[in-house]
Amino acid sequence: MATKKEKNMLIYRGKPLLRDGDVLYYGDFSENFITRFTITEKKKVKDLDVATKVTIELLEKATDSIKGAKLTKKAERTSLYAALDIGVFWLEDILEMEKEFLSKLG
Secondary structure, eight states: OOHHHTOOOEEEEEEEEEEETEEEESSSSSSSSEEEEEEEEEEEEEEEEEEEEEEEEEEEOOSSGGGGGGEEEEEEESSSHHHHHHHHHHHHHHHHHHHHHHOOOO
């Protein structure tokens, strides 16, 4: 049975999207790569904070902890939507390359 936290987890394009303040993590933590989005600037639009500067990082996990992850790619975008677009593409691309590489090995 799924826990309450798992039921409330946001899934975007088939993978978890987790938020910790101004930092979002996209991807399955059991896989070797994860994408981190850091909102570095925002502006007020009515009562809502809207991201105006987002850093995207593709990380390779060395352990189960994200703290020791190695930076693979980094970019910056002016909206969360644009950041998600590139970050999701990077993650899908690297996971597909990893899958192809492993299938050739054995």
